[in-house]
Amino acid sequence: MNKNGPLEYDYSVSKLFIMNALFVGTIGMLIGVILAWQMAYPEFNTFLGEDLAEYTNFSRLRPLHTDSVIYGFVLSAVWASWYYVGQRVLKVSMAESKTLMFMGKLHFWLYFAASAVIVASLLMGITTSKEYAEFEWPIDLAITVVWLLWGAGIAGLVGYRREKSLYISVWYYIATFLAVAMLHLFNNMEIPTIIATSPAGETMIGAWWHSVSMYAGTNDALVQWWFGHNAVAFVLTTPIIAMIYYFLPKESGQAIYSYKLSLLSFWGLMFVYIWAGGHHLLYSTVPDWMQTMGSIFSVILILPSWGSAINMLLTMKGEWQQVASSPLIKFMVLGSTFYMFSTLEGPIQAIKSVNAIAHFTDWIIGHVHDGALGWVGFMVIAAIYHMAPRIFRREIYSRSLMNMQFWIQTLGVVLYFTSMWIAGITQGMMWRAHDEFGNLAYSFIDTVTVLHPYYTIRAVGGTLYLIGFVMFVYNIYKTTSAPRVEESDLQNASPMGA
Amino acid sequence: MFHWLEKHPFFFALSVFVVIAFAGLVEIVPNFAQASRPLVGTAPYSTLELAGRHVYIKNSCNACHSQLIRPFKSETDRYGHYSLSGEYAYDRPFLWGSKRTGPDLMRVGNYRTTDWHENHMKDPAAVVPGSIMPKYTWLYENETDVATAYAEQLTIAQFFSTPYNTPIPMKDGSSKIIKMGDSIAEANALALEEAKVIVADMKDQDIKDAVASGKIPEIVAIIAYMNSLK
Numbered sequence: 001m002n003k004n005g006p007l008e009y010d011y012s013v014s015k016l017f018i019m020n021a022l023f024v025g026t027i028g029m030l031i032g033v034i035l036a037w038q039m040a041y042p043e044f045n046t047f048l049g050e051d052l053a054e055y056t057n058f059s060r061l062r063p064l065h066t067d068s069v070i071y072g073f074v075l076s077a078v079w080a081s082w083y084y085v086g087q088r089v090l091k092v093s094m095a096e097s098k099t100l101m102f103m104g105k106l107h108f109w110l111y112f113a114a115s116a117v118i119v120a121s122l123l124m125g126i127t128t129s130k131e132y133a134e135f136e137w138p139i140d141l142a143i144t145v146v147w148l149l150w151g152a153g154i155a156g157l158v159g160y161r162r163e164k165s166l167y168i169s170v171w172y173y174i175a176t177f178l179a180v181a182m183l184h185l186f187n188n189m190e191i192p193t194i195i196a197t198s199p200a201g202e203t204m205i206g207a208w209w210h211s212v213s214m215y216a217g218t219n220d221a222l223v224q225w226w227f228g229h230n231a232v233a234f235v236l237t238t239p240i241i242a243m244i245y246y247f248l249p250k251e252s253g254q255a256i257y258s259y260k261l262s263l264l265s266f267w268g269l270m271f272v273y274i275w276a277g278g279h280h281l282l283y284s285t286v287p288d289w290m291q292t293m294g295s296i297f298s299v300i301l302i303l304p305s306w307g308s309a310i311n312m313l314l315t316m317k318g319e320w321q322q323v324a325s326s327p328l329i330k331f332m333v334l335g336s337t338f339y340m341f342s343t344l345e346g347p348i349q350a351i352k353s354v355n356a357i358a359h360f361t362d363w364i365i366g367h368v369h370d371g372a373l374g375w376v377g378f379m380v381i382a383a384i385y386h387m388a389p390r391i392f393r394r395e396i397y398s399r400s401l402m403n404m405q406f407w408i409q410t411l412g413v414v415l416y417f418t419s420m421w422i423a424g425i426t427q428g429m430m431w432r433a434h435d436e437f438g439n440l441a442y443s444f445i446d447t448v449t450v451l452h453p454y455y456t457i458r459a460v461g462g463t464l465y466l467i468g469f470v471m472f473v474y475n476i477y478k479t480t481s482a483p484r485v486e487e488s489d490l491q492n493a494s495p496m497g498a
Numbered sequence: 499m500f501h502w503l504e505k506h507p508f509f510f511a512l513s514v515f516v517v518i519a520f521a522g523l524v525e526i527v528p529n530f531a532q533a534s535r536p537l538v539g540t541a542p543y544s545t546l547e548l549a550g551r552h553v554y555i556k557n558s559c560n561a562c563h564s565q566l567i568r569p570f571k572s573e574t575d576r577y578g579h580y581s582l583s584g585e586y587a588y589d590r591p592f593l594w595g596s597k598r599t600g601p602d603l604m605r606v607g608n609y610r611t612t613d614w615h616e617n618h619m620k621d622p623a624a625v626v627p628g629s630i631m632p633k634y635t636w637l638y639e640n641e642t643d644v645a646t647a648y649a650e651q652l653t654i655a656q657f658f659s660t661p662y663n664t665p666i667p668m669k670d671g672s673s674k675i676i677k678m679g680d681s682i683a684e685a686n687a688l689a690l691e692e693a694k695v696i697v698a699d700m701k702d703q704d705i706k707d708a709v710a711s712g713k714i715p716e717i718v719a720i721i722a723y724m725n726s727l728k
Contacts, residue, residue, distance in 0.1 A: 038632070039599070039630060042623070042631070042632060045632035046633075053635060053636065054636040057634075058562070059557050059561045059562065059632070060558060063558055126556075127556065127558065129558065129560055129591050129593060130591055158507045164505050165504050166505070166507060171504075174510065174511050175518070178511060178515050182519060191657055193649035193650045193652070193653045194649065196649045196652035196656065198648070198652055198679070198680065198681050198682065199681070200681030200682075200684075202681060202682055205645050205648060207649075210646050210649065210650065212653050212654055213590040214590075214657075215590070215591075216589055216658070217583065217587055217590075217592050218583045218586055218592070219534055220586075220590065220591050221594055223526065224592070226525065267517065270518050271517050271518075271520070273518075274520075275521040275525065278525065284566055284594065285581055285586065286529075286583075287529050290525055290529070356568070359568075360595075360597055361597075365597070431572055432572035433572075434571075440572065440575050440576055444600075444601045445626050445629060448600075448628065448629070448630060449628040
C-alpha cells in the first residue's frame with residue numbers, strides 16, 4: 001500500500017453502479033408511471049393484452065416498482081457514491097489493493113445477478129408480502145452476502161485510510177451499513193417450508209423457495225414496520241445525507257456550515273429514527289404505549305432532520321447566486337428543501353388524530369413521493385451529475401438540458417404531491433362522513449370514483465418526472481460518449497481537499 | 499468524545515450500533531410473547547384456506563386491501579368489529595396492508611358470498627360500477643399449489659405448535675378440529691373436499707368440471723380463504 005506521488009483514484013466500480021442506477025431507475029420509474037395510469041384508467045392493466053394480464057396487472061407490478069426504485073435505483077447510486085466518495089475522503093485508491101478491487105467488482109456483479117432474480121421472482125408472484133422485504137429466503141441470503149461484501153469493502157478502505165478522521169459522509173455510510181444489516185436479518189427471520197417432513201415420511205414438499213415468517217400477526221406487523229420505516233430511514237435518508245455532505249460543499253466550494261450541527265443531527269437521527277416505526281401502526285392492535293412512542297418520536301425526529309437540512313442550506317450562505325447559475329446546485333438546494341418539507345409532513349401524519357384520517361389513503365403515497373422524488377431523486381441526480389465529469393473525464397454534455405430537466409421534474413413532483421394530498425384527505429374525510437341519522441354517508445366505491453381526476457393529475461406528474469429522468473440519462477450518455485476529454489479534476493476544493 | 503470516535507472506526511461503529519439497536523429492543527421485546535396468543539374462536543387455516551392465502555399473497559392483494567379495522571365508528575359501521583390482536587395469532591405473515599385502494603377485507607367472509615366473489619374477480623367493474631380493480635382472469639385457469647400449503651402447515655405445526663388435528667375452543671363453548679393430512683395425498687384429498695363445498699355455490703361450468711376431475715383452480719382456493727375471513 002505504499003506509493004509515492006499523487007493518488008489516482010479508480011472509479012471502475014463506481015462506474016458500474018452509475019450505469020445500473022440509470023438503467024434500473026428508468027425501468028423502475030416507468031413501472032411507477034404505468035401503475036399511476038392504471039389507477040386512473042384500469043384498462044391499462046392489460047396493456048400487453050389479456051394473455052399477459054397476470055404480469056402487467058397493478059398488484060403484480062407494484063412491488064416491482066417499489067423495490068426497483070429503492071433497491072435498484074437508489075441503492076446503486078448510493079454505492080456508486082460510496083466507491084467514489086469513500087476513496088476521496090479516506091485518501092486511499094481502490095487501485096492500491098487488488099483484494100478491495102476484486103471485492104468491489106464482486107459486490108456489483110452479485111448484486112446485479114440478485115436483482116435479475118428478484119425481477120423474475122416478483123413477476124412470477126413469488127413474494128413474502130412484506131413491503132420492501134418481499135424476497136423469499138434464497139434471495140434474502142444472497143442479499144446478506146452482497147451487503148456483507150459492501151461492509152467488508154468499507155472496512156477495507158477505512159482500514160487502509162491515510163486520513164485519520166472519518167469525514168461526516170463516512171459516518172452516514174457506516175450507519176447505513178449497520179442499520180440495514182440489523183433490520184434485514186431480523187425482519188426476514190423465516191423458516192423454509194422445504195425442511196418439513198410429513199407423518200408419512202415425505203420430504204421436500206411443495207415450492208422449495210417458500211418460507212413462513214417466524215413472527216405471527218401483531219408481532220409480525222411490529223417487526224415489519226420497525227424494518228419498513230427504517231429501511232426508508234437507512235436506504236433513502238442516511239446515505240443520501242452522506243452524499244449531500246460531500247457533493248454540496250464540493251460543488252459549491254463552500255465549507256459545511258456547522259460541524260456541531262452535523263454532530264447533533266447525526267447522533268440525534270441515529271437514536272430517534274428507529275423509534276418512529278410505530279407510527280405505521282397507529283390504532284392497530286399493537287400496544288398503545290408503543291403507538292404513542294411512535295407518534296412522539298416522529299415529532300422529535302423533526303430536530304435531527306431539519307438539523308441536516310438547515311446545515312446544508314446555510315452552507316450556501318453568501319453564495320446564493322449559485323442557485324441561479326448552476327442547475328446542479330439547484331437540484332441539491334431544492335432537494336434539501338424537499339427534505340425539510342417531507343420531514344415536517346411525516347411527523348404531522350404521525351400525530352394520532354391526523355393519522356386517523358391520513359392512514360390507508362393516498363396522502364401517504366404523496367408523502368413518500370415528495371421525499372423520494374424531491375429529495376432522494378434530486379440528490380441522486382445531482383450526485384451523478386457531479387461524479388460523471390470526474391469519472392468520465394468529460395464536461396456534462398448540455399447545461400440547458402439539465403436546466404430544462406430540473407424544471408420539468410420539479411413541476412412533476414409538485415403535481416404529484418398536491419394531487420395526492422387532495423386525494424388522500426378527500427378519501428379520508430369521505431370514509432368517516434356520517435349523515436344526520438348517523439349512517440355512513442358514502443359507500444366505498446363513491447370514495448374511489450371521486451379520486452379519478454387526482455389520479456390522472458398524479459399520472460401526469462409522474463410522467464413528467466420520468467421524462468426529466470430520461471433527459472438525464474440521455475445527458476449522461478452523451479457525456480460519456482463525447483469526444484472531448486477533460487483532464488483537470490478540480491473546479492472546487494473542500495471538503496478535505498481534492 | 500466524538501472527536502475520538504471519529505478517529506477510531508471500530509468504536510464509532512459499535513457506538514452507532516448500540517444507539518440504533520436500543521429502540522428496537524425496548525419496543526419489540528416486552529410484548530412479544532403476549533401478543534401472539536390466539537383468541538377463543540380463532541382457528542388456524544385449513545389446507546385450502548392456506549393455499550388461498552398464498553394466492554392472495556402471490557397477487558399482492560394486500561397492496562390495495564387492508565385487513566385491519568381501526569376502532570372508529572366509521573370503520574366498525576363499514577367493516578364490522580374492530581380488529582383484536584389475538585385474531586391474528588395464526589397469520590404468518592400478517593396481511594394488514596398499508597393502503598386502502600379497495601375496502602378492508604378483515605371480515606369480508608361475513609358479508610360477501612362465493613357467488614359474489616366468482617363474478618367480481620372475473621370482472622370487478624361489472625359487479626361494482628366504477629371499480630378500478632383489475633380483472634383476475636388467470637385465477638380461473640391457474641391450478642392451486644396445495645403441496646406448498648401443506649408443507650407450510652407441517653412447518654408451523656412443528657415449529658410453532660399450531661394446533662392442527664386437536665380440538666380448538668370456540669366462542670359458544672363447543673370445539674372444532676382443523677384437519678391436516680398425514681401425507682401429500684391426504685392433504686390433496688382434504689383440499690378437494692373443501693373445494694367441492696365452494697364450487698357447489700359457483701356457476702362457472704369449467705371450474706365445476708375441473709374440481710370434479712380433481713383439480714383446484716386458484717379462484718376456488720382464494721374464495722375459500724375469503725370466506726374464512728370473519
